[in-house]
Structure formats: structure tokens, C-alpha cells
Amino acid sequence: MNTNAKQSYRLVGILGGMGPAATIDLMQKIIATTPAMRDQEHVPLVVWNVPQIPERVRAIEDPSAASPAPAMCAGAVALARAGAQAIAIACNTAHYWAEEIGAAAKIPLIHIVDAALDALPAKASGPPARVMLLATEGTHKAGIYTQRAAARGLSLEVPNAQVQRAINDCIRFTKANQLTEARAQLIIPLTQLRASGVDTFLLGCTELPLLVSGTPFQAQSLDATAALAAAVIDFSLGSVAHKSDKTIRNPHLGDKVA
């Protein structure tokens, strides 16, 4: 008996390429978290992993720089045309343009910040947990996390300039496939922050979970990518209510498929 034999799945579009390794990390987390015993029980995804997009952080910092919005909107439209019923963006910084992207695609956006804030552990008593946001300078400057957190009455701490420089170096090394060099940047600042009383590191850049994985900091980190993966699964499997009820129900799949 396979209880999932009649399960329907919504197709989710992943707007990726920022960078490609972070896109794969999101896909991997979706697969690893899905309760599947065979191929057909995994979440259907269509992935736009096209990295030829102008730099996001630079565009936030310098209004005269090339905007990534047209390329991202084109990717979102391609995903919607391919049948995606919602879009998830595999890059925190790119959420600066989230409204524009969702409007271009004309389908709902599964927002990484909402997914991450939903996943923050609740603290039963005592002073509120100290949560430090680790992200790109662009994400900080644009207030991508802090604004949505404030709307929920949550306060997020941000690193000082010295720690932020180490985070910037980390992210750059990761995008160049230099994971060992990238990880080396993190150890001292995160150790100091932990000693100073930070409870949770909110990993608000999709490159950071690649680095923190397997380190002593993993246990007190909240991975926004993992939170987004869980939200994508919920949407696809239908446990998130949504006005659209079109689903992938392959006429060629049925009781004969084992």
C-alpha cells in the first residue's frame, strides 16, 4: 500500500543562478526533507539556473549600476510559462526585487524571509532570544529581513563592520568554489559572537549554509534555505492553502506505477 499513490503535486519554479551552488543547495534540501520512497513522490520543480544576472549587492548600493531586475523578471516569466504555480527565489538579496518578480510572473512568491521567521524557535520565558542576521551588505542595507521582522515585533541584530567584511569574503570565496578559504573566514567572528551571548545565527544568505554545515555553529544556526525548502514542500504537497488548485496529476501515472 502506498498512501501517496493519489497525491497531487503543485509545480514550483525556482529562480536560481545567484549563485548556482546555492540553487543546488535549495534543491538538495527540498529532496532530503521530502518524505519520498520513490522518484514519483518527490516535489516537481522547474529551475531557472541562469547566472548571467548583474550583481545584486552592487545594484542595491549603487543606483547607477546595471539592474538585475529585467533578467530576474525574465526568468520568473519563463518559469510561469513552463507551468510553475509559485516561485521561490534561491537568493536572499534578490528578494529586494521580490514584488517586481512576483508581479512579472503573475504567480505567488514563497518568500524566504517569511519562511525563515516562521521557523525561528519560540522562547518560552526569560529575555527574548538574541538572533543575529548574517547576510550580504545588500540584504542588510535594503532591510530585507529587518523590515519583515519588525512587522512581527521581532528585533534582529546585525554584525559590526569588521565581522561583515569577513562575511563578504566568505560569500565571495564560496561563489568561486573555494569552500575551505571561505570557511576559515567564519570561525573567529562566530566564536566571538557566540561568546558574547548571541543565541541564534540566522543564515540569511544562501551561500552561508554551505559553509556552516558540519561546523560547531550548525546547531545554533537557522538556515533560511532549509526554511524555504520546507515552505516549498508544503506548497507543493498542498498543506498550504492557495486559491489556485491546478496540480500536476499525470494521466499516465496511476495504480500501475510502483
Added chain:
Amino acid sequence: MNTNAKQSYRLVGILGGMGPAATIDLMQKIIATTPAMRDQEHVPLVVWNVPQIPERVRAIEDPSAASPAPAMCAGAVALARAGAQAIAIACNTAHYWAEEIGAAAKIPLIHIVDAALDALPAKASGPPARVMLLATEGTHKAGIYTQRAAARGLSLEVPNAQVQRAINDCIRFTKANQLTEARAQLIIPLTQLRASGVDTFLLGCTELPLLVSGTPFQAQSLDATAALAAAVIDFSLGSVAHKSDKTIRNPHLGDKVA
């Protein structure tokens, strides 16, 4: 100076989902093999990772079973519509329908078997190298590798029934995310085959590289997925001549992008 600043890239469509982990493995190998120092130098991919496709091996063995061809062709058409200029299929067995898929998409197919046979090491002297094909029963029965090898004057060995059963179990465990159990199936048969004089294991199922990676058999294995990744990069970067010369040249990317 960045010599790649003016590089153009062809968009490649990946027909995946068979299974999803193998699709990610192909993407990962493309990224790891691409000489890139920043996001924008990675190969642009659009990925159809929709696993709701009837079982491929069953359809080859039993003509009355549901055919995966309509779902695969629909995926290929979606990739072509999204702008893909060639298709790579992240599943060896699915290449049984390669001609049908290519015809539906009306774009070239980068064939995994050709990529793998191109990558077989040449032997300078002595008797020909003994190459054993490890694959699904469907791939063996359909002659997906052996026919194309024979056309090149190459002979591939195939496992006996007992070893094939272990390979089948391996692949099933991998698709259920049970990598430890899957790997345990391989050790004795591959050790025996090596002792009997097999020079190279040709990993002709996209799940197998996930298992052989990090084992003593990796050094004498030829990974068809890695060969396909290299062929995808060659196509995208333009080192493979092709009549189509449409490329991704983002008007928003230029000297300003660092």
C-alpha cells in the same frame, strides 16, 4: 582583467527528475567543472526536475505498462519553450526514448552514451581494456550503451544475474535516500569483478556515481554523468560547433559587472 567578460553562453535544458538526486548530481558536476570565478561565468541551465514520470525500466520490460514518453516529451518541449538550445537527459535509461524526446523538443540532444564513450581512456598497447557497464536492467535490455559502443567497434562487458540484482537493489536504495544501504550492496561484487581483471567500471546509471564516490572503486570508474557534464559545458561555452548560434548575451551585463 577578466578574459571571460565577453563570453557568451548557450542555455542548456536538463530533463531531470529520474531521479531528482541524480539531476542535482549532474548540475553539481557541471558547476564544479566549469572554470568560473563568479556567478556570471557559470553555465546557464533550465532544469525540468519533475519526477511524476512512469517507471522507465518497467516500460522497457513490459510494453503494456504506462509509457514515460509523453511526460518526458512534455518536459522537453517545456525546456525548449523556455529557450534551451540543447537538451541533456539526466538518466541513462531514459535515453531509450532519446530520439522521440529530441524530435518533440526540436532541439539537439547531448547524448550521455556518446559523452561517456568519448571519455573512455585510450589504451596504447596490449589487449583491449576490459570495460564493464553497470546500469539498470532496462539500459542493458534496450542496448542503450552496447549498440552505440558496437558502432564504434567497442565491446562492453555486462554483469551476471547475481551482480545485476545487487545493482538493482543499489539503485532502489539510492532513490529512497538510503545511501549507506545502497553502498553496502556494491562492495563485494565490485571487489570480485576487479580481482577478475575488469579495468574500468562504466557507471551507466546516474544513481551509481553517488555511491561509488569516495570508495576505492572511484579511481577505476568512468562516470557517465561527469562525461555528460563536460559535454554540456562544451556545448554551452561554444567549443562544440553547432549550426545554431543563438546565445545568452544579457544586454544588462557588460564592463560594469565585476
